[in-house]
Amino acid sequence: MTERLEELMERAAGGRGPIVLLTGAGISAESGIPTFRGAEGYWTIGSRHYRPMELATWSAFTEVPDDVWGWYLYRRSVCRAAAPNAAHAAVAGLERSIGDRFLLVTQNVDGLHLRAGNTLARTFQIHGSIDFMRCAAECVSDPEPLPETLGTEWEKGRPPGPREKDLLRCSRCGGPARPHVLWFDETYDEPRFRFQSSLQAAIRAELLVVIGTSGATNLPNQMCEIVASRGAPMVVVDPEPTPFSELALGSRAGVFREGTACAVMPALCDEIRRAVAGAGKA
Numbered sequence: 001m002t003e004r005l006e007e008l009m010e011r012a013a014g015g016r017g018p019i020v021l022l023t024g025a026g027i028s029a030e031s032g033i034p035t036f037r038g039a040e041g042y043w044t045i046g047s048r049h050y051r052p053m054e055l056a057t058w059s060a061f062t063e064v065p066d067d068v069w070g071w072y073l074y075r076r077s078v079c080r081a082a083a084p085n086a087a088h089a090a091v092a093g094l095e096r097s098i099g100d101r102f103l104l105v106t107q108n109v110d111g112l113h114l115r116a117g118n119t120l121a122r123t124f125q126i127h128g129s130i131d132f133m134r135c136a137a138e139c140v141s142d143p144e145p146l147p148e149t150l151g152t153e154w155e156k157g158r159p160p161g162p163r164e165k166d167l168l169r170c171s172r173c174g175g176p177a178r179p180h181v182l183w184f185d186e187t188y189d190e191p192r193f194r195f196q197s198s199l200q201a202a203i204r205a206e207l208l209v210v211i212g213t214s215g216a217t218n219l220p221n222q223m224c225e226i227v228a229s230r231g232a233p234m235v236v237v238d239p240e241p242t243p244f245s246e247l248a249l250g251s252r253a254g255v256f257r258e259g260t261a262c263a264v265m266p267a268l269c270d271e272i273r274r275a276v277a278g279a280g281k282a
């Protein structure tokens with residue numbers, strides 16, 4: 001813990017705005033979750049090989065909905081077989097300690113933050129979640145959890161059968177449901193993905209901690225740009241320099257903590273907790 005970081009924590013804790021954590025694939029890498037963007041993401045339907053960017057689309061879902069569901073159910077089984085790690089536990093512990101000062105914005109669809117104990121109320125899943133589905137006809141925008149009776153194990157390449165297709169239905173209109181995931185040919189919005197609320201959080205944040213994300217997507221970029229341009233405290237945690245660590249180091253109150261999420265987050269969350277508790281007593 002450097003003096004610089006301690007000073008930033010005290011400054012952040014003394015304010016009234018939220019302490020915002022932004023997480024990406026890096027925090028789940030130590031739980032063994034593949035990104036599904038590289039080689040592990042390739043998927044074969046019949047004789048055709050799909051790249052993830054082709055399959056994770058509304059257009060693919062309209063053409064081969066069962067195969068898209070099969071791919072998501074398999075990916076979900078991989079996520080469910082993994083366990084939250086020390087970094088997820090530290091983040092969940094921080095929410096328990098600082099309550100309403102806490103806000104988590106995650107790009108991850110793996111559900112590990114919620115399984116570690118973070119609450120849905122204070123977790124914005126800006127790319128959706130593999131554990132949720134929603135009405136394909138959008139009769140309602142709220143996602144609902146996948147039914148328990150579906151089970152969490154799935155064999156690679158198996159599309160849902162008649163029993164499963166019956167479970168993958170909108171509980172309101174009875175029509176087919178779709179995975180609640182932001183697809184490559186879709187855009188962020190507020191009701192489903194908390195787009196405006198996430199930008200508002202960046203505008204009001206007393207501190208932004210960026211963990212394991214390198215800035216490939218639009219909303220995290222905008223959030224980091226906003227915080228850096230405000231000169232608000234920003235801590236970037238990553239094993240290697242990223243565009244976000246460069247941004248932090250070039251801003252008035254940015255710090256780069258080089259290391260994996262599991263190595264850095266437990267101590268960092270303790271520091272935040274202590275700073276917030278100290279500010280409460282002052």
Ligand SMILES: [Zn+2]
Binds near residue numbers: 137138174175
């Ligand atoms: Zn519906």
